[in-house]
Amino acid sequence: MQEQSKTKSSDEDSDEYWDDEPELEDEYWDDEPELEDETHGNNTTQTGSTRSHREQRRDFLTQIKVVVIVSILLHNRDQQCNTLQSVTGLFLHSCGTPEKVVKVLSHMGLSISLSSIHAAVHSLAACSSESIEALVQMLLTSYAFDNLDTKVPLGIPTVDKPADGLIHITTGTLLRLEHGVKLDNLCCARLLWDRSELNPNTSDPRPFDAHATLRHLVTLHLEPDFLEDGLSRRGRFRAWFLTDTLFKHGPTSLAVLRECLPHPEPIDMIPGGVGDPHAGSTPGSAASTHPSSTLVDISEYVTLMHGDLGTYEKILSCTRRRKQEQTPYNRLQSVVFLQPNDSSRLVNNAKFRKQHDLIHHVLTLLLLDAWRVEVKKRWNFNTLEAWAASSPAYGDVEEAARSLVWEHIEGNGQDLYKLRMKSAAVQDQVKKNTMRMLNYLLLYEELSYTMNAGCIGQVETLFPVWIQIFRAVGKHKYANLMLRFMHALYKIYPEGLCRAIRYNMLVNPSGKLNAFHAVDWIVELLNLYIKVCRQYL
Numbered sequence: 001m002q003e004q005s006k007t008k009s010s011d012e013d014s015d016e017y018w019d020d021e022p023e024l025e026d027e028y029w030d031d032e033p034e035l036e037d038e039t040h041g042n043n044t045t046q047t048g049s050t051r052s053h054r055e056q057r058r059d060f061l062t063q064i065k066v067v068v069i070v071s072i073l074l075h076n077r078d079q080q081c082n083t084l085q086s087v088t089g090l091f092l093h094s095c096g097t098p099e100k101v102v103k104v105l106s107h108m109g110l111s112i113s114l115s116s117i118h119a120a121v122h123s124l125a126a127c128s129s130e131s132i133e134a135l136v137q138m139l140l141t142s143y144a145f146d147n148l149d150t151k152v153p154l155g156i157p158t159v160d161k162p163a164d165g166l167i168h169i170t171t172g173t174l175l176r177l178e179h180g181v182k183l184d185n186l187c188c189a190r191l192l193w194d195r196s197e198l199n200p201n202t203s204d205p206r207p208f209d210a211h212a213t214l215r216h217l218v219t220l221h222l223e224p225d226f227l228e229d230g231l232s233r234r235g236r237f238r239a240w241f242l243t244d245t246l247f248k249h250g251p252t253s254l255a256v257l258r259e260c261l262p263h264p265e266p267i268d269m270i271p272g273g274v275g276d277p278h279a280g281s282t283p284g285s286a287a288s289t290h291p292s293s294t295l296v297d298i299s300e301y302v303t304l305m306h307g308d309l310g311t312y313e314k315i316l317s318c319t320r321r322r323k324q325e326q327t328p329y330n331r332l333q334s335v336v337f338l339q340p341n342d343s344s345r346l347v348n349n350a351k352f353r354k355q356h357d358l359i360h361h362v363l364t365l366l367l368l369d370a371w372r373v374e375v376k377k378r379w380n381f382n383t384l385e386a387w388a389a390s391s392p393a394y395g396d397v398e399e400a401a402r403s404l405v406w407e408h409i410e411g412n413g414q415d416l417y418k419l420r421m422k423s424a425a426v427q428d429q430v431k432k433n434t435m436r437m438l439n440y441l442l443l444y445e446e447l448s449y450t451m452n453a454g455c456i457g458q459v460e461t462l463f464p465v466w467i468q469i470f471r472a473v474g475k476h477k478y479a480n481l482m483l484r485f486m487h488a489l490y491k492i493y494p495e496g497l498c499r500a501i502r503y504n505m506l507v508n509p510s511g512k513l514n515a516f517h518a519v520d521w522i523v524e525l526l527n528l529y530i531k532v533c534r535q536y537l
Helices: 002-031 051-079 084-092 099-105 114-137 189-195 210-219 233-249 252-260 309-321 352-379 386-387 394-408 416-421 428-453 456-472 476-492 495-502 520-534
Strands: 141-151 167-174 302-307 335-337
Touching: 051 084, 084 099, 084 114, 099 114, 114 167, 141 520, 167 520, 189 456, 210 456, 210 476, 233 252, 233 352, 233 394, 233 428, 233 456, 252 386, 252 394, 302 520, 309 335, 352 386, 352 394, 352 428, 394 428, 428 456, 456 476, 476 495
Parallel strands: 141 302, 302 335
Antiparallel strands: 141 167
């Protein structure tokens, strides 16, 4: 009887285990990251079908496993059916996987052999070298330079070779000029030299004037005379950002209203950005990479260069020292330096991602608290959740967002400079400090969004504000260089070169929406790959 009771008890425990397994499996699938369905180009989210989001992810992983099993079976019958194995082998090589692990996976049919991996790497390197050579000969490229500090593993330290192994090198990245840039747009080196302030024999001098350039920046992309609801273009973007923050980070029941939220009004979008009818396409990417057999005089064409502030100062010093030379080559006449990319130093040695997330989180908390106060004042709800339970209309949310911007950030009587001039007894210190913080944080979020979206016109409207901020915090070199760059862009460069520079200041390697990046982001990413791969050489 005791043994039967034990058996019965064990059976009951087993039944309870299998009864609880679905819940444990659900928790497992809940912890799985989002998987991107390449057939649709978006995340596999629930779209009104009867299947849950968890089931869709399970089915998607099942498809992956089926592909792996079929690929192993095909590779077993024919060694040339090795697409999956080749991709896996190259991935293992890029990650520095130990050779023993690669051999095990090769015997399992999941990867090609070590010798095949090495042959593939050498073949890809040769093809890459030929593609780079052809791309350079087309002249439709820009160059990005950056410093790279890495360590080389040393065997036995000596007096001549200490054990640190630290080396300093300069990396170069080639970027194709996209969005319809032609050779005729770059054939203006002689014109630029004739307008340069370094040319002692110039016939069309256009000297740099910081005050005139700043005034010109303010007049770029002027707003219409009539402002809707009295809000400026920046105010309407902030109202949009307030609404988007509420839908993303507020009560979950309001997330359905985010489909009604349109994109902010664009200002001179880069082709392929948000709001562009040809978004996702990259004009010029389908152009032939084979150089023409006709020899051309490259001294007539300008060369676009990206770099940090130190690179700009070295180039400026070289051009000033060589302005008396007789030939365009010796004068470095064709070099055109773009705006410096040095975001790591602008944040005082702090990690960019930490600073970015900190700003975003602080601003989100402030805006949600502002929504709480506005909801209490308008509808007498104590919490956002209670207000969301009443199913507010999208029009009411939009009106409340505009009111928040008007009363607490910009609007009638909201002038930070006038508030500062009042006596301390009259000032509302809490409101003044909150307005100032919201103003600065929203300026950063606007710059971040417009750069990701490829809205180059709106980025330019932010330059005057950020130039003043850089001057206030002691970053005078960056402020001066930004002014010099904009002066050259609109006063010296011809229209074709100006368009080529503006539309290639930001790059979008993936071709997706909201995926534009500054050039230094690409360069730093490639430098990281060099550091990682260098550890396994």
